[in-house]
Amino acid sequence: MGRIGDSFEKLIAIMEKLRSPEGCEWDRRQTHESLKPYLVEECYELIEAIDEKDDEEMREELGDLMLQVVFHAQIAKEREAFDIGDVLDFLCEKLVRRHPHVFGNSPGYSYKQWEDIKAQEKGKERSSRVGEVNPLVPALSMARRVQENASQVGFDWRNVEDVFEKVNEELRELREAKDPRKVEEEFGDLLFSIVNLSRFLGVDPEGALRKATQKFVERFKRMEEMIEKDGLVFEELSLEELDRYWEKAKGGEAK
Numbered sequence: 001m002g003r004i005g006d007s008f009e010k011l012i013a014i015m016e017k018l019r020s021p022e023g024c025e026w027d028r029r030q031t032h033e034s035l036k037p038y039l040v041e042e043c044y045e046l047i048e049a050i051d052e053k054d055d056e057e058m059r060e061e062l063g064d065l066m067l068q069v070v071f072h073a074q075i076a077k078e079r080e081a082f083d084i085g086d087v088l089d090f091l092c093e094k095l096v097r098r099h100p101h102v103f104g105n106s107p108g109y110s111y112k113q114w115e116d117i118k119a120q121e122k123g124k125e126r127s128s129r130v131g132e133v134n135p136l137v138p139a140l141s142m143a144r145r146v147q148e149n150a151s152q153v154g155f156d157w158r159n160v161e162d163v164f165e166k167v168n169e170e171l172r173e174l175r176e177a178k179d180p181r182k183v184e185e186e187f188g189d190l191l192f193s194i195v196n197l198s199r200f201l202g203v204d205p206e207g208a209l210r211k212a213t214q215k216f217v218e219r220f221k222r223m224e225e226m227i228e229k230d231g232l233v234f235e236e237l238s239l240e241e242l243d244r245y246w247e248k249a250k251g252g253e254a255k
Contacts, residue, residue, distance in 0.1 A: 011066075011067075011070055012070065012074075012084060015067075015070045015071060015074045016074060019074055019075075019078065027071075030071065030075070031075065032072060032075055032076075035068065035071060035072065038068060039065075039068045039072075042061065042064045042065045042067075042068055043065065045061045045064065046058065046061040046062060046064075046065055047207070048061075049061045051207060051210075051211070069084075069087070070084060073087050094121070097121070129149065129150070129153045130146050130149045130150050131145070131146070131149045133146065138206055139191075140191075140195060140205040140206045140209065141205075141206050143191070143192050143195040143205075144195050144198065144199060144204075144205060144206075147195060147196055147199060148199065151199075157196065157200070159200075160197070160200040160201065163193070163196050163197045163200050164197065166193045166196065167190070167193045167194060167197055169193075170186065170189045170190040170192075170193045171190055173186045173189070174186040174187055174189075174190050219246065219249045219250060220249075222249040223242070223245045223246055223248070223249040226245050226248060226249065227245055
């Protein structure tokens, strides 16, 4: 079978043992629903490892993510719904079916062909050229995916300068908005235009915001340490004093 096949069979056997009456009480207690938070957590931990370009951590997190797949498949097997073999077979068939330009006679890849095949698989007409919108996907990622799909069929900005101007336009409209509902609408438009800008700049908006938030947290902690070192109490300082410490915290960062 080979090393990879042997390792996968070993993983399946371990999972079956953990779920057996002689296995682990915690593992036996889990359900599809109870595992959902762990699945989301593992996805984000893998993303962090990728961002850090840490191969060792990536290897571990890929394993943790794979564990979630095997875990759910084992629970489904116990329900007599499907097993990991069914999951793999379905995936292989879908990959071949959705890549006729690789495994068939299609002349080449096209977005329209991809979406048409997906719609046929689900037994319905393709609802829109922007594809299906999953409301559970993080909003920034959802916006980027919709924009990418629209771009595939030719609906996109011509150049990055036009996108910068659109961001400025949305910012002006937000400044002018008075009604709370209008403010929310214009704020959403501004965020959407910034996601468009991120595509043209080759930046992942979700990752960029995550890094910016982490940078803020690190600077804030350094500011707290400086204030404590000077024998002062954070809550007793004025905003102007806090700003000076903030600038000091920024100044101590590696360039």
